[in-house]
Amino acid sequence: MTGVPANRPMLSGERVHRIHWVLGTDRLRAVCHCTAEREWLLAHPVGHVPAAR
Amino acid sequence: MTSIPRDQWYVAAYSSEIREELFSRTICGEPILFWRTRSGQVTAVSDRCVHRRFPLSQAPSRLVADQVVCGYHGFTYGTDGKCVSVPGQTRIPRTARLRGYPLVEQDRFVWVFIGDPAKADASSIPRAPYLDSPDYTTVAGMEPLKARFSLLVDNLLDLSHETYLHGGYIGTPEVASTPITTEVDEEAGIVYVSRHMDDAECPPFYAKSTGLQGRIARWQDIEYSPPCLYKLHSRIAPVGSVPHSDGTDPDAFHVEVVYAITPETEHSTHDFWSVARDFALGDDEVSAFLAENNRTVVLQDVVALDVLEQVIATEPEGYQELSVNIDTGGLAARRMLQRLAAANQAPATAS
Numbered sequence: 001m002t003g004v005p006a007n008r009p010m011l012s013g014e015r016v017h018r019i020h021w022v023l024g025t026d027r028l029r030a031v032c033h034c035t036a037e038r039e040w041l042l043a044h045p046v047g048h049v050p051a052a053r
Numbered sequence: 054m055t056s057i058p059r060d061q062w063y064v065a066a067y068s069s070e071i072r073e074e075l076f077s078r079t080i081c082g083e084p085i086l087f088w089r090t091r092s093g094q095v096t097a098v099s100d101r102c103v104h105r106r107f108p109l110s111q112a113p114s115r116l117v118a119d120q121v122v123c124g125y126h127g128f129t130y131g132t133d134g135k136c137v138s139v140p141g142q143t144r145i146p147r148t149a150r151l152r153g154y155p156l157v158e159q160d161r162f163v164w165v166f167i168g169d170p171a172k173a174d175a176s177s178i179p180r181a182p183y184l185d186s187p188d189y190t191t192v193a194g195m196e197p198l199k200a201r202f203s204l205l206v207d208n209l210l211d212l213s214h215e216t217y218l219h220g221g222y223i224g225t226p227e228v229a230s231t232p233i234t235t236e237v238d239e240e241a242g243i244v245y246v247s248r249h250m251d252d253a254e255c256p257p258f259y260a261k262s263t264g265l266q267g268r269i270a271r272w273q274d275i276e277y278s279p280p281c282l283y284k285l286h287s288r289i290a291p292v293g294s295v296p297h298s299d300g301t302d303p304d305a306f307h308v309e310v311v312y313a314i315t316p317e318t319e320h321s322t323h324d325f326w327s328v329a330r331d332f333a334l335g336d337d338e339v340s341a342f343l344a345e346n347n348r349t350v351v352l353q354d355v356v357a358l359d360v361l362e363q364v365i366a367t368e369p370e371g372y373q374e375l376s377v378n379i380d381t382g383g384l385a386a387r388r389m390l391q392r393l394a395a396a397n398q399a400p401a402t403a404s
Contacts, residue, residue, distance in 0.1 A: 008247075
């Protein structure tokens with residue numbers, strides 16, 4: 001996993017998912033309760049337009 | 054389509070607001086009449102006479118021996134909402150009954166259940182025990198907001214706005230620039246947002262109330278239980294201090310900032326705020342300082358959100374917002390609120 005979570009886990013339920021802001025970057029890393037991980041940017045990617053409706 | 058979740062508990066008032074007199078407040082579009090009976094119980098019924106819908110909180114309506122007498126034609130109701138007297142006749146129609154609301158008085162709040170009373174489960178009400186604990190001293194207030202409740206949720210779930218909207222009070226540069234971790238518990242219905250600043254400037258709000266000078270460790274842990282209760286666990290400590298492994302935290306100052314976010318209508322909100330502290334207990338000077346400063350901060354939000362409501366209410370449909378990293382918690386809260394609101398609008402049975 002890239003980046004260290006900035007904060008320790010606070011919720012203890014079995015179905016908690018966490019979204020960490022990766023220190024020093026603009027990226028977010030999501031960790032599901034099933035341990036799957038995914039990374040994404042919340043901002044709009046540069047250079048695209050809304051899909052035609 | 055309403056954005057207000059139904060079948061939910063909402064804070065309707067502080068306990069201290071309800072006395073042995075008629076008190077009216079609109080909650081989620083429903084005008085509700087409250088009073089405290091002679092035995093100390095709070096009662097909540099519809100604030101509209103079943104006859105010609107005259108507000109029962111409106112003079113000359115009055116409370117007589119735990120019964121409310123309509124000031125228009127004299128229909129009289131008991132604490133359970135049942136009509137006990139109709140003018141000019143002895144027969145009382147069976148349907149002459151005010152709608153009653155499930156009610157719980159807890160943590161110095163009066164909670165009412167908006168929706169199907171059969172679904173009211175008092176054990177699901179989130180707690181804020183510090184507000185009624187001898188280990189804390191609390192200041193509180195309520196400001197009316199001319200904005201939809203979701204705007205206040207957005208505002209409180211992202212505290213990076215403190216740096217800009219509340220600079221000089223509770224905002225310092227680190228708030229907007231410290232990464233956050235967002236945790237979402239779908240089962241328990243909690244959104245938790247942590248921002249732990251380990252070496253931060255001490256804003257005047259905390260410097261003057263705690264006496265700490267210079268740099269501090271400042272932790273902000275938001276715990277939001279949609280739709281109504283928001284808690285900000287604020288920890289202020291000397292740099293380098295962390296809670297002990299046994300859970301105690303003797304070097305730190307703790308402030309529990311609690312908001313109850315209650316829709317009045319689709320476009321207005323009751324903004325209940327409380328600040329409970331575990332230091333300077335009973336110190337009136339510190340209480341006055343925190344009350345005045347927190348109210349100032351709340352009013353800065355009120356001004357901004359009232360403007361934002363007008364912007365949203367008058368803009369063309371389809372405006373596309375841009376969300377960034379700081380919005381993670383707010384977006385998680387929105388998703389949970391949308392699910393709660395959609396749950397009431399789904400048909401009760403599949404056809």
